[in-house]
Amino acid sequence: MTETDVPIPRMKAHDRRELVIESATAVFGDYGYYGTTTDQIARAAGVSQPYVVRMFGTKEKLFVEVLERALVLLLGSFRRALANDDGQPLQRRLGLSYVGLLEHRGLLLSLMHAFVLGSDPVIGERARQGFLQVYEFLRTEAGMTSTEAGLFLAGGMLSNTMIGLRMTDMDSSDPIAHELLEACFPEKLEVVVELGDTYRPDPK
Numbered sequence: 001m002t003e004t005d006v007p008i009p010r011m012k013a014h015d016r017r018e019l020v021i022e023s024a025t026a027v028f029g030d031y032g033y034y035g036t037t038t039d040q041i042a043r044a045a046g047v048s049q050p051y052v053v054r055m056f057g058t059k060e061k062l063f064v065e066v067l068e069r070a071l072v073l074l075l076g077s078f079r080r081a082l083a084n085d086d087g088q089p090l091q092r093r094l095g096l097s098y099v100g101l102l103e104h105r106g107l108l109l110s111l112m113h114a115f116v117l118g119s120d121p122v123i124g125e126r127a128r129q130g131f132l133q134v135y136e137f138l139r140t141e142a143g144m145t146s147t148e149a150g151l152f153l154a155g156g157m158l159s160n161t162m163i164g165l166r167m168t169d170m171d172s173s174d175p176i177a178h179e180l181l182e183a184c185f186p187e188k189l190e191v192v193v194e195l196g197d198t199y200r201p202d203p204k
Contacts, residue, residue, distance in 0.1 A: 033059075
C-alpha cells in the first residue's frame, strides 16, 4: 500500500460538532445573530447546510451552543489566570487573559451579540445568566468588590466595542484612535492589531 492509498480517517461526530460550533462562533462574531445564516456557517465549517440543521435543529439553538462554549472558555481562562499567581495584580492577569481570548475568532464578539439580545426569550435569558455567572466569579472567586467587578466588566465591554468597530483599522492613520486603543490594550495592542488583520469577514 502506498502513502496515497492510506485511508483518511473520518472525523468523529463529536469533533465535527465542535468544528461547526467553532465555525459558527466566527461567523456569528462577524455578522451577528440576525445577519448570519446556517448556510454561511455550513460553508465555513465545510459541511452541508442540512447537516447543520440536523445537528442543531435551529439557528437559535446553535447560537445558544456558541454562547455556552464562549462562557466556558471565558471562565476557564479567568480561573487559570486566578490560579497562576505570578505576582502581578489580579485584575491585570484577568485582563490579559480576556484579551488573549481574541485568538478564538469571534468569541468575544459573539458574547457581545448575545448581550444585546435581551428581548429574545431564549437567548436573552441565557445571556443574562451568563453575564451574572461572570459577575459572580469576579465577586466570589476573584474576591473583587461590587465596584471593582463593575469597572472590570465595563473595561471588557469597551474592549469588545473597539473590536466590533474594527478600530484597529484606524490605528496607524488616526492619532485619537491610536490613543484610545492604547488605553484599552496597553500591553496587547500589537497583538490586537495583528489579529484584527485576520478578522476580515468573507463575502456573504
